[in-house]
Amino acid sequence: MARLLVMYRKPEDEAAFDRHYSDIHIGLAQKMPGLKGYEISRGPVQSPGGPSPYHLVAILTFDDTAAVTAALESPEGQAAVEDVGRFATGGVDILIFDDQPAAG
Template sequence: MIKLTVLYGHPEDPAAFEKHFDERHIPLVEKMPNLRRFEKALVVATPDGSPPPYYRVVELYFDSEEELQASMATPEGRAPGEDVPNYATGGATVLIAALD
């Protein structure tokens, strides 16, 4: 299984981020071909009590790297990534990992 993780930096306007994220972005993610599971989390703390370096974490799961690549080759698979600049004023870091 392959996991695509998006680490969102702190947005300039959290309320605007959340509105766009919930109303526009998540529906795009849910239309991605081959997507097996989608999880989102709001970062609330760090182990040492320092300010969290990220605002939100999103994880998308696919059966394989080939399934992820096939998804990303479609308009529906590219749409979420193309939407990120519309609301992620704190930036976004994307990682792809193989679960073992």
């Protein structure tokens, strides 16, 4: 499996961010081809040292990194990427990676 990790920094207006994210952005992102799972954080995003600079974290699951790339390049993915600029006023960090179970 592969993950698309989207970390949204604290926006200028948290209520407006939350409203747009739940009312519009989730629906756009869920239309991306190849999406297997979609999880978002709930409540404050913390670090081991306390508060973090992030307001919300989204984890999208795909079969592999090629599927992530294809999803982002699709018309549906482009619509979701373009929408980020409409509400993520604090900025966003995006990571793509393959995952595997930890040895143990």
